[in-house]
Amino acid sequence: MSKVIVSLDLESKEKIDRIVEMLDFIEYFKVGPIPYLVYGNELIEKLKKRGKKIFLDLKFFDIPNTVKKSVKCACLKGVDMLTLHIMGGEEMVKSAIEGKNEVGAETKILGITVLTSLKEKDIDFATSSIREMVFKLAERGYNWGIDGIVCSGEELPFLRKKFPSPFLMVVPGIRMEERKDDQKRVITPSMAVKKGADFIVVGRPVYESENPVKSVERIIKEVKIGEESMGGD
Ligand code: C5P
Secondary structure, rough: OOOOOEEOOOHHEEEHHHHHHHOOOOOOEOOOOHHHHHOOOHHHHHHHHOOOEEEEEEEOOOOOHHHHHHHHHHOOOOOOEEEEHHHHHHHOOOOHHHHHHOOOOOOEEEEEOHHHHHHHHHHHOOOOHHHHHHHHHHHHHHHHOOOEEEEOOOOOOOOOHHHHOOOOEEEEEEOOOOOOOOOOOOEHHHHHHHOOEEEEEEOHHHHHOOHHOOOOOHHHHHHHOOOOOOOOO
């Protein structure tokens, strides 16, 4: 099931290994700062050996030279997708693309727009709404040449209309039911797919559940429902 990316935000190697083992039928795993710091590059190597695809979510946001070299290093590790903050600006984003091209990698560069844990009140210093910010950032990323964006389910429908495939839309903040945590702009798996998500990213609803396999199976079932109803309202 290539649409579902399971995030490995676990704080021990054993726990990460257990989830990867359990979910061997999943193609894509997300390696963010938590598993990367716990495991190091060994995790990327191990996942690749298992034939898995890797979404390296280190959300680069730094001066252009640093981001360019970071992207180069990540591409050389053979990751399939990586993230950077579009807010880093044109020079940073274009340097990242240059870095990827210099090593001739196929890695997809995805831009972070506005984190799904943020609501208007969290960024009351901003002069435009979250929706406007997401849209402006996505447009800039698209024009500067990135391969896709990470966005919330809330903005997904209008972004999909404006930026058709193959521009990738990766959607975190996936929730099956009402759950109290830091994610505020959430969507169900079926709605995300129906509204045009190429990938959904799920973490806690899977690895914190009593039965991660069952939880992923339920998500996959929902994704299929979403695919079947695509194009409808
Ligand atoms: O546990 P949960 O399902 O909320 O995990 C979502 C994952 O997606 C986390 O690893 C988080 O870092 C990531 N993410 C996000 N919002 C973004 C980009 C990535 O939640 N805008």
